[in-house]
């Protein structure tokens with residue numbers, strides 16, 4: 253039987269209850285006013301008072317007091333999770349959801365909140381389970397449209413993430429108008445292993461055709477801006493510095509707010525002792541990996557800066573294509589899985605940027621076990637230029653192509669060809685000398701493509717020059733043959749595709765025949781990936797010709 257209580261004890265209880273009630277109303281008001289930080293603070297105080305009361309409640313006059321406290325705690329945790337998720341503190345928000353669901357495993361509001369957080373963390377199937385459970389609640393009937401919307405979104409993203417069946421066709425054909433298509437995290441047949449080039453690298457686990465998507469991932473952080481067009485170098489540098497600072501702030505914020513992001517950033521190279529770095533398991537990068545599997549290692553500012561220096565990518569790099577509205581912007585970002593890809597002057601992959609996502613696809617066929625590489629800098633240049641570029645990246649490239657060209661570039665004839673280039677000799681003549689040289693040095697197969705790629709600028713100028721073609725056309729290989737060997741050697745490239753399209757148009761009197769179009773499409777798949785159907789690929793090929801850039 254309940255002991256009778258002193259009246260002053262009951263007053264104290266009443267006073268405590270009143271205070272809790274006030275605090276809860278205040279927190280709710282802040283939440284409704286979208287003052288997320290303040291609301292988190294108020295709920296935190298309320299939650300700790302709840303915990304205190306739960307552990308100290310023994311003889312409360314209300315027999316339902318304890319169960320009421322648990323109910324209030326559950327709702328407060330749920331509301332704090334909502335506020336935390338709006339502040340993008342996903343790990344903490346998820347922690348609150350777990351606690352709330354421990355109290356009431358079917359708590360409607362928490363299930364919705366948890367589902368939305370998991371969706372933000374790209375954990376599509378776990379989010380789907382939450383929305384499915386929420387739908388069973390009687391309250392769901394009032395929100396069924398919203399919940400069904402989330403369910404459809406989760407199902408779609410889960411399917412895309414499992415199959416990699418992305419299709420950008422409609423968006424491209426509609427001139428990139430409207431929102432880009434919904435994209436999801438996807439990892440194809442690749443793995444991370446030790447690389448002969450240095451540290452770790454990404455490798456194909458199966459034979460992969462040109463154009464096949466290798467993976468698709470969202471940036472941890474990006475920063476974009478329109479750089480000043482004025483002649484002042486100072487202005488441009490300042491604008492870049494501001495962007496870089498904003499970018500660093502965003503990376504730090506993401507790492508602070510999400511344990512997984514923090515953990516993934518810690519796996520990246522700082523540029524030191526790369527061969528001693530651990531090889532992370534690919535499961536780390538999969539969207540379904542639970543937040544709780546990640547520890548919080550030390551990540552100071554010095555380490556972050558080195559990591560960003562080594563691993564950040566710019567969107568308008570030579571081996572990348574930006575689709576959609578980012579095109580006018582200078583953009584920098586960090587995409588973790590892409591940061592495991594080493595450079596090669598004999599690359600087999602390219603990237604396409606859509607919003608904050610990057611899609612990496614094979615730019616030529618890749619054999620099982622072969623390392624996946626893309627070009628950090630322009631590889632349609634002679635060895636000496638590439639060496640200079642590699643220096644700015646603080647490594648010296650020892651890929652197959654560089655090794656082969658080192659053996660060739662000491663030849664007297666090669667030195668003369670390069671001198672001729674510097675002196676501005678006629679391009680057709682230089683191409684002729686180079687082709688003759690290759691015949692005499694018995695350069696075969698891919699190696700021919702390597703050298704032609706090194707002197708691509710000369711070849712493309714010669715093919716585009718009527719005078720040169722009249723004089724040398726019969727003595728040098730056809731443009732299609734050169735394009736074929738360059739693409740086989742260094743993968744598809746937009747400039748090579750452009751030259752092919754222009755050449756085909758010229759020889760076809762302004763139009764391109766069916767067979768030739770098929771060839772161009774194949775090359776296009778290596779440049780843009782197989783994420784587009786025929787009509788959309790035609791649109792991209794047309795855009796490629798119109799592109800004003802000259803290389």
Ligand SMILES: C[S@@+](CC[C@H](N)C(=O)[O-])C[C@H]1O[C@@H](n2cnc3c(N)ncnc32)[C@H](O)[C@@H]1O
Nearest residue numbers: 449450451452521563591592593594595647649
């Ligand atoms: C974005 S990371 C690539 C992944 C890196 N290997 C790792 O283990 O994390 C860039 C760094 O990889 C190394 N690297 C990339 N390509 C290379 C190459 N062709 N030759 C030598 N080192 C290379 C350089 O140290 C470079 O700073």
